[in-house]
Each structure stands twice: as structure tokens, then as C-alpha cells.
Amino acid sequence: MMTDKLARALGWTSLGLGVAQLAAPRVVTRLCGVDDAPGATTAARLVGGRELLHAALLLGARNPAQWAWTRAAGDMMDLGVLGRAAADRAGARRTRALAALGAVAGITALDLACARGSAARAKGPLQVRASITINRPRDEVYRFWRELENLPRFMAHLDSVRTINQRRSRWKAKGPIVDLEWEAEIIDERAGDLIAWRSMPGTGVSTAGLVGFTDGPGGRGTVVDVSLEYGVPGRKVAAAVARMLGKHPEQQVRDDLRRFKQVMETGEVLRSEGSPEGHRALRQLHQRPAQPIGGRA
Structure with missing residues (x-):
């Protein structure tokens, strides 16, 4: 800017x-x-x-x-x-x-x-943008994201996403004091290209997002571009979540995308001996630091 x-x-x-x-x-x-x-x-x-x-x-x-x-x-x-x-x-x-x-x-x-x-x-609203390249076909990456109930697998701030119908869904996130819940609707969708959504009015959270999918350089892999916008009081919610996680919202989105890349390329979020906990990204937050498991004699 x-x-x-x-x-x-x-x-x-x-x-x-x-x-x-x-x-x-x-x-x-x-x-x-x-x-x-x-x-x-x-x-x-x-x-x-x-x-x-x-x-x-x-x-x-x-x-x-x-x-x-x-x-x-x-x-x-x-x-x-x-x-x-x-x-x-x-x-x-x-x-x-x-x-x-x-x-x-x-x-x-x-x-x-x-x-x-x-x-x-x-x-104005808090805007966050990030992108990553995933070594998987574009249609496959799009389909995984479009199945919204997959999102908590790599988005650390989400506890669950429940599909209501083809357009609407209910989201739940762990807040610093109480859980946050809101409904969202898909406002634009082009199969294999983009998904845009926003929270429903009156649900207490003002947020919108867009994720685009394009072929990677040389036709290899898929470039995923994410843009998020938090309004008021959504901006305050984003700041509270950032304090809880100890990260700036932009860094959190980048970390989410890295986990998304791992899920798409390996089938799970990669875990070390020090992070054996579950497949949901939120559970990764409560794990102990990695410890040495032995060395050369």
C-alpha cells in the first residue's frame, strides 16, 4: 500500500x-x-x-x-x-x-x-492475503477445499465447520474466553477456479474470504491464493484470536496454508515425535515441544 x-x-x-x-x-x-x-x-x-x-x-x-x-x-x-x-x-x-x-x-x-x-x-476492515503452491492437480485441490468440513484439518483457529446446504454452513472457532459461532454463505463459486464466502448478517462475526486456484508455473501444481477480510466486530475477534495464538493474522493464514499443502501432498499434517496429536489443526496447538529421541553413542 x-x-x-x-x-x-x-x-x-x-x-x-x-x-x-x-x-x-x-x-x-x-x-x-x-x-x-x-x-x-x-x-x-x-x-x-x-x-x-x-x-x-x-x-x-x-x-x-x-x-x-x-x-x-x-x-x-x-x-x-x-x-x-x-x-x-x-x-x-x-x-x-x-x-x-x-x-x-x-x-x-x-x-x-x-x-x-x-x-x-x-x-476499515482487517485484510489478510497469502498464497502457496501445492504439488497436486487444481481440480483435486479445489474439491478438497470446497468440502468445507475439511477446513478444520488445517485451519488452526477452527474447531468445526458443518454444512447446512449447498451454499450455507455453520462455523465454530475456539475464542480466548468463549467459543465463537457464526453462519456463512458462499456468494460466488467457479468450479476449479474460486470460492468466495461471507458471514451472515447478525451472527456476531463480520468476515469474508476468497480463495482462488490457478495452475502453477509450467502447468505443474496449483497456486492457492487466499484473501480474508475481518470487519467490526470481526476485526476485534481476529485480534483476540491472534493474541491467543501468539501470531499475527497474516502469519496464521500462512501457517494454515502450509498445513493445507501437507494435507494435500501427504494426506496429513506432518508430525514429529514431539507432535503426535490428531489430524485436526487445532489439536496441534496443545502439544509439547519436541524432545531428542536418542543420539549416536
């Missing part, structure tokens, strides 16, 4: 500014017209450390735009300092302080735009 790309760019900006302020604080204070202020060099280094923190958040986060507010808050502090510096100085120093003030104001506008974009996105 454009907001995340802007956030990454701002992260690189923070990295450059942080390195410059830590490596050459006197040069930075002179360019900003504040080199005559007591403690200016120390202040520049502190600001440099803050910029490196911004860089770490913006470049290292999965959703970097949400951290743009931290940069915006720092910008406000810098604008105040530079504004006072420009008012208290004259001549060349005042000119440099005004130039620095203008540069920071421009960056502040970008930071605020990024932060507002993140806030607007947070109010």
Missing part, C-alpha cells in the same frame, strides 16, 4: 538523519543555525538517537505506517525548537534556522499524511 511505502521512505529518512546527527552533531547544529546554543551538540545527539528509534519502528514493523505518529510527535518538538531559534537570532543564523524550519515543516506534512492514512486504514 502507498501508506506503507511512504512510511518506509520516512524510515530511511530517519535513519539518515539519525546517523548524521550522531556522527556530525556540530555540522548539523551549524546548518540549523543553533550552534551557538549551550548544549546544542548534546541535544543533536539525543535527537539523532530518537531518529534511529523512529527508523527501527518504521523499517522493522510489519505495518510501519502505524508508527508515523511517533515521527509526527518528534517533528512538533523540532518545530518548536527551530521556531524559537529563528525568533532569537539574526543574520545568517536566523536564515539557516528558517531554512531548517521549512524543511522540518515539509517532513511534518508527510508524517501527518502517513499517520492519517494509517488511522483511516485502521478504521
Whole structure:
């Protein structure tokens, strides 16, 4: 998304500014017209450390735009300092302080735009996308998924799916406090190509999904593309489930697809000596860590 790309760019900006302020604080204070202020060099280094923190958040986060507010808050502090510096100085120093003030104001506008974009996105539905290639024919992969009662075999958050009729089904998931249940309906289906579904209104969970099936490169295997969307309160449900599982929803979907690949290619979720538990993915969550079963003498 454009907001995340802007956030990454701002992260690189923070990295450059942080390195410059830590490596050459006197040069930075002179360019900003504040080199005559007591403690200016120390202040520049502190600001440099803050910029490196911004860089770490913006470049290292999965959703970097949400951290743009931290940069915006720092910008406000810098604008105040530079504004006072420009008012208290004259001549060349005042000119440099005004130039620095203008540069920071421009960056502040970008930071605020990024932060507002993140806030607007947070109010919308939570969207998750993932894909995987499975070494099985497309029709076979499609048919297995279309039999919705198979889904708990590889989807860790599902306890059961019960088919009501050709279009509707009842889903049950283990929540952090109580079980979650809802009805869903298939809203679009093209045999061998895609299945799209959504939760029924008034069932307490707002979610929708689409899974597409295409031939793999060179006609070998099947590429499975999954898109999920959680609304409100479904978004809160997704966050609660993520906390329970200790994973981001996108990572959970990727793990589900890896289990799906194992089921399709081997007939079961692969298990080690430390994970002997059942064929349902949900049961895999409660197993003990693998232990050594012996070594060479």
C-alpha cells in the first residue's frame, strides 16, 4: 500500500538523519543555525538517537505506517525548537534556522499524511492475503477445499465447520474466553477456479474470504491464493484470536496454508515425535515441544 511505502521512505529518512546527527552533531547544529546554543551538540545527539528509534519502528514493523505518529510527535518538538531559534537570532543564523524550519515543516506534512492514512486504514476492515503452491492437480485441490468440513484439518483457529446446504454452513472457532459461532454463505463459486464466502448478517462475526486456484508455473501444481477480510466486530475477534495464538493474522493464514499443502501432498499434517496429536489443526496447538529421541553413542 502507498501508506506503507511512504512510511518506509520516512524510515530511511530517519535513519539518515539519525546517523548524521550522531556522527556530525556540530555540522548539523551549524546548518540549523543553533550552534551557538549551550548544549546544542548534546541535544543533536539525543535527537539523532530518537531518529534511529523512529527508523527501527518504521523499517522493522510489519505495518510501519502505524508508527508515523511517533515521527509526527518528534517533528512538533523540532518545530518548536527551530521556531524559537529563528525568533532569537539574526543574520545568517536566523536564515539557516528558517531554512531548517521549512524543511522540518515539509517532513511534518508527510508524517501527518502517513499517520492519517494509517488511522483511516485502521478504521476499515482487517485484510489478510497469502498464497502457496501445492504439488497436486487444481481440480483435486479445489474439491478438497470446497468440502468445507475439511477446513478444520488445517485451519488452526477452527474447531468445526458443518454444512447446512449447498451454499450455507455453520462455523465454530475456539475464542480466548468463549467459543465463537457464526453462519456463512458462499456468494460466488467457479468450479476449479474460486470460492468466495461471507458471514451472515447478525451472527456476531463480520468476515469474508476468497480463495482462488490457478495452475502453477509450467502447468505443474496449483497456486492457492487466499484473501480474508475481518470487519467490526470481526476485526476485534481476529485480534483476540491472534493474541491467543501468539501470531499475527497474516502469519496464521500462512501457517494454515502450509498445513493445507501437507494435507494435500501427504494426506496429513506432518508430525514429529514431539507432535503426535490428531489430524485436526487445532489439536496441534496443545502439544509439547519436541524432545531428542536418542543420539549416536
